[in-house]
Amino acid sequence: MGNTPFLPxxxxxxxxxxxxxxxxxxxxxxxxILIGKEPLSFTxxxxxxxxxxxxxxxADSEQFAEIMLGVADKYKNRGxxxxxVGTNDLYVRLIIENQEVLKKHFVxxxxxxxxxxxxxxxxxxxxxxxxxxxxxxxxxFYDCASNLPFQEQMMYPVIVKPSNGIEYxxxxxxxxxxxxxxxxxxxxxxxxRTIVSNGxxxxxxxxxxxxGDDTYMWDSVVYASSKGKTxxxxxxxxxxxxxxxxxxxxYTSVITRxxxxxxxxxxRFLEDVGYRGYANFDLKYDERDKKFKVFEVNxxxxxxxxxxxxxxxxxxxxxxxxxxxxxxxxxxxxxEEFLFTVVPKIVLRKFVDNLxxxxxxxxxxxxxxxxxPLFYKxxxxxxxxxxxxxxQVNYYKKYKNNQW
Numbered sequence: 093m094g095n096t097p098f099l100p101x102x103x104x105x106x107x108x109x110x111x112x113x114x115x116x117x118x119x120x121x122x123x124x125i126l127i128g129k130e131p132l133s134f135t136x137x138x139x140x141x142x143x144x145x146x147x148x149x150x151a152d153s154e155q156f157a158e159i160m161l162g163v164a165d166k167y168k169n170r171g172x173x174x175x176x177v178g179t180n181d182l183y184v185r186l187i188i189e190n191q192e193v194l195k196k197h198f199v200x201x202x203x204x205x206x207x208x209x210x211x212x213x214x215x216x217x218x219x220x221x222x223x224x225x226x227x228x229x230x231x232x233f234y235d236c237a238s239n240l241p242f243q244e245q246m247m248y249p250v251i252v253k254p255s256n257g258i259e260y261x262x263x264x265x266x267x268x269x270x271x272x273x274x275x276x277x278x279x280x281x282x283x284x285r286t287i288v289s290n291g292x293x294x295x296x297x298x299x300x301x302x303x304g305d306d307t308y309m310w311d312s313v314v315y316a317s318s319k320g321k322t323x324x325x326x327x328x329x330x331x332x333x334x335x336x337x338x339x340x341x342x343y344t345s346v347i348t349r350x351x352x353x354x355x356x357x358x359x360r361f362l363e364d365v366g367y368r369g370y371a372n373f374d375l376k377y378d379e380r381d382k383k384f385k386v387f388e389v390n391x392x393x394x395x396x397x398x399x400x401x402x403x404x405x406x407x408x409x410x411x412x413x414x415x416x417x418x419x420x421x422x423x424x425x426x427x428e429e430f431l432f433t434v435v436p437k438i439v440l441r442k443f444v445d446n447l448x449x450x451x452x453x454x455x456x457x458x459x460x461x462x463x464x465p466l467f468y469k470x471x472x473x474x475x476x477x478x479x480x481x482x483x484q485v486n487y488y489k490k491y492k493n494n495q496w
Contacts, residue, residue, distance in 0.1 A: 100124035104179030164197035399432035431462035
């Protein structure tokens with residue numbers, strides 16, 4: 093491993109974990125340790141992790157702390173600071189809930205439990221947004237434990253999604269979707285019945301559907317230091333998101349843009365609530381009233397946040413500079429055009445309908461101003477090329493056969 097005073101411990105084995113791992117490798121030449129529940133091809137077919145420790149009980153709140161203390165015990169003899177990074181909502185929640193125990197053995201940069209519940213429970217989050225002048229879509233909350241019918245008058249279509257993604261994802265049932273787009277009141281009642289009858293007891297979010305294709309979606313990454321000082325704010329237009337029902341909302345391609353007003357608005361919001369660490373906002377532009385509306389904030393880097401790495405703000409370096417070297421930095425408002433994609437170029441050329449965005453894609457591809465982190469050149473795993481080829485072909489089929 094590289095001669096650094098720290099050892100990255102990344103929790104997760106998905107694309108987000110891979111993007112974090114290569115960010116550490118690009119910047120420091122080191123191979124992180126990954127801790128996962130099960131093998132996923134993104135990371136199992138890779139030479140970048142030094143090792144991947146699998147623990148089937150990792151996602152269980154009863155077992156998480158004990159597993160992580162075992163990890164600390166295993167690697168403490170390296171004499172390095174163990175730098176902990178979570179890569180999905182559940183793992184970040186578990187780090188935060190167990191932070192008193194974990195901070196004796198690891199360094200990390202996350203908010204406290206109270207703020208997490210303010211930001212992750214949608215009813216609380218939208219109320220916070222309202223107080224801070226941030227626009228959100230017209231939204232109602234339906235309590236699935238109430239047995240009462242949903243009677244609010246809505247303009248259709250509407251979007252239906254669980255407020256508690258972690259509880260919902262633990263259920264497995266036929267017809268389960270990450271997000272439902274519902275055209276009529278009858279269909280809405282049917283979706284509610286299906287979700288309730290399969291054991292979901294928390295709130296459902298029933299929300300005005302903002303018209304517009306994927307390019308009306310926007311993304312912002314913010315890094316606030318462990319002292320609560322904002323160091324980076326970005327703004328990006330979504331080009332494409334996943335189009336399969338189980339993965340809607342995951343961005344597969346974005347172009348970085350610049351909107352100083354919105355960037356500063358989001359920065360002020362996070363500073364006002366005392367935020368620390370990575371934040372990743374999902375927004376959509378509503379042409380009807382010309383406003384950007386925030387859907388949610390992820391309390392971690394997103395899977396598409398990797399675009400900050402090739403633009404000189406390496407995902408891993410922000411954490412290391414802050415937590416290991418204690419470096420203070422002035423805030424940067426990222427203002428460079430760049431294309432991030434995990435889908436093949438043919439998908440970008442064929443399935444993006446917005447002509448202005450298509451023109452930008454063409455220009456950025458021609459200039460070489462793009463990155464697909466899955467094709468990291470220093471990853472030498474023998475089967476990786478084959479896996480990526482199959483994945484690219486599969487992506488083409490997915491976009492051809494699924495319209496959201």
